[in-house]
Amino acid sequence: MAVHPELEAEQAYVDHAYACLDAARVSATRLRTMVEVGRGGTEQARYEREVIHEAIASRLSHLHLGDASLCFGRIDLEPANGEAPPRFYIGRMAVADENQDPVVVDWRAPVAEPFYRATGPHPMGLARRRHFASRGRQLLDLDDELFGEHAALLPAGTPEGISGHGALLTALETSRTGRLTDIVATIQGEQDRIIRSELPGVVVVQGGPGTGKTVVALHRAAYLLYTHRFPLEGQGVLVVGPNRLFLSYIEQVLPSLGEAGVELAVLADLVDEVKVRGTDRGVTARVKGDVRLVDVLVHAVHDRERALRRPLRLGYGLQTLTVDVSRTASIVRDARRRFRTHNAGRRFVERAMAEALAASSRTPLEADEVASRLHASADLHEALEWMWPVLTPAELLHDLFGSKALLRLAGSKVLDEGEWSSLYRSRSASVDDVVWTHDDVPLLDEARAVLGARPAAKARARAAGHDADEVRTYGHIVVDEAQDLSPMQLRMLSRRSLNGSMTVVGDIAQATGSWPHADWHEILDHLPQRRPPRTVELTVGYRIPAPNMDLANRVLAAAAPQLSPPQAVRQDGDPPVVRQVAPDDLVAEVARQVQAEIEAVGAGNVAVICPASLADSIDAGLDALGVEHGHATSVGLDHQITVVPVGLVKGLELDATVVVEPARIVAEERQGLRALYVALTRATKRLALVHAEPLPEALVD
Secondary structure, three states: OOOOOOHHHHHHHHHHHHHHHHHHHHHHHHHHHHOOOOOOOOHHHHHHHHHHHHHHHHHHHHOOOOOOOOEEEEEEEOOOOOOOOOEEEEEOOOEEOOOOOEEEEEOOOHHHHHHHHOOOOOOOOEEEEEEEEEEOOEEEEEEEEEOHHHOOOOOOOOOOOOOOHHHHHHHHHOOOOOOOOOOOOOOOHHHHHHHOOOOOOEEEEEEOOOOOHHHHHHHHHHHHHHHOHHHHHHHOEEEEOOOHHHHHHHOOHHHHOOOOOOEEEOHHHHOOOOEEOOOOOHHHHHHHOOOOHHHHHHHHHHOOOOOOOOOEEEEEOOEEEEEOHHHHHHHHHHHHHHOOOOHHHHHHHHHHHHHHHHHOOOOOOOHHHHHHHOOOOHHHHHHHHHHOOOOOHHHHHHHHHOOHHHHHHHHOOOOOHHHHHOOOOOOOOOHHHOEEOOOOHHHHHHHHHHHOOOHHHHHHHHHHOOOOOOOOOEOEEEEOOHHHOOHHHHHHHHHOEOOOOEEEEEOHHHOOOOOOOOOHHHHHOOOOOOOOOEEEEEOEEOOOOHHHHHHHHHHHHHHOOOOOOOEEOOOOOOOOEEEEOOHHHHHHHHHHHHHHHHHHHOOOOEEEEEOHHHHHHHHHHHHHOOOOOEEHHHHOOOOOEEEEEHHHOOOOOEEEEEEEOHHHHHHHOOOHHHHHHHHHOOEEEEEEEEEOOOOOHHHOO
């Protein structure tokens, strides 16, 4: 194989860049030792040293690359006036020499934009674009693209706008590790336009399988933090994923881009002090996601704000103080009118009741004196708890869902009987023992918005210098797999947006939840509307070989005929394998096929994607056959072979997949054909189907 004539010179330049990076790291480490925080000095001096120390620690973390390559290409601009053409090396972070002259330009800098965007018809001032194939600090090869009269043709069948075709294919052929990796070296033009789009407003990214929508969203978060460091670093950036397996899968991308301060979460992480596990099914899941539940919760809270049923009479020395029913009704009305949240009104009700009791005295009394002397009165406490109880979100929902009478009272004006009764469940002995579902999470959050913080919590918050009634908000929110979020879940996310800036990615064709939205308009209706949303589509499939995509597209045509599949970059690839066996031989055939896939992909990983009902039996069967493997629900993708229930596979990419019983996936999942489409589009190299039951019609030749 011929060696590029400039490989040696480029290796020398890369070595120089690493030497400059190492020098910067040594300098930062030396400075760190000079500002160690000690016990002496003034409080201000110690604070200043801590700030400097934190800044240096952040700089050191940014200077740490691990195994990632520093520099992945260069751009040569068109020469002007006979001068030497300007040249910039593009890399993972900015590096300067001892004179502070740039050696490597950060990929997010404006000058690096042509590296990703330039095309033959629109060269953006480039004469050459060079991609580096690297392993750590070692250059393996160079791939040049020339513009203008020297431009070369791309291989036949390559989608328009693809840059660095050779480097891109090399990256796509690299074995997966069980963790998503960045694409910073091979970002394509249509991806870069999304990454660099302006900060304000909601950006919706529709992308079919393998188009890179997840990594585009993560790279956009890194780009926005670089470009808008102030104010985003203080406001925070939140990335929300569909499940913890997904978060584990993507957790290395942003740190590899030098941004370790981004918060990754599932929705359950955004509510406090509750245990969350599992999901609801059928009507219950659908109702809990319905925006009409907002009115149900408001009614439920109002049902707990009520006048006494009989006058309150309390002994006070030699007399009896009294509050009649009409007065308590007036107090409740006044509290509702005065306070935006329920719990905020409790102190007002307590004060008003003390005033009413004092007013009933035969001799003048001060309300404060009455409140103080009757503070321990069980009868007064019982009356206040009846009129205006202090509630946590968990207490409100625990009481509501555990009482058909309360459900009827709160829900009958909004829901039909089948809907409100689907929310009923037996009460636990204690609210602290309740295990909530993921479908309950947005209801707990909505209840918190209606209830507000408890008075004691507000007092603690004031002492700490913040408002207990306010939820944590973020300057930018990235939402992945948004097509599966219910209206209530979308409201929960919208509540956490500080200024309406969000990146929302997904694929309508892969909507498999209880709320399969028909289009993005249904989703946008529940997100911030401060600016008109921008909707963009990724049209090129980078990950999935054409033979696999062709099979999956047959399912797509049945599941979502209105959607167009992405165009595959990788036209070559092994055709999918289909194995039909007797029911008793299913697990043995799965094991045989897994071994075949391991032999084919070498160091790559293999997932057994199966219906949830078969996950445990396949797991046990592989154990019995001596096949070493992991289970996605317990160890993520840390093993080379992993059993993954189909409900957890969305967003993942594997070298090879064995899809088990496609017909049962269709039968068991809420959006069966779409779930099967997801399962068939996870493999970057090889796909196999093993089944005993007849295949779904869409897969029958």
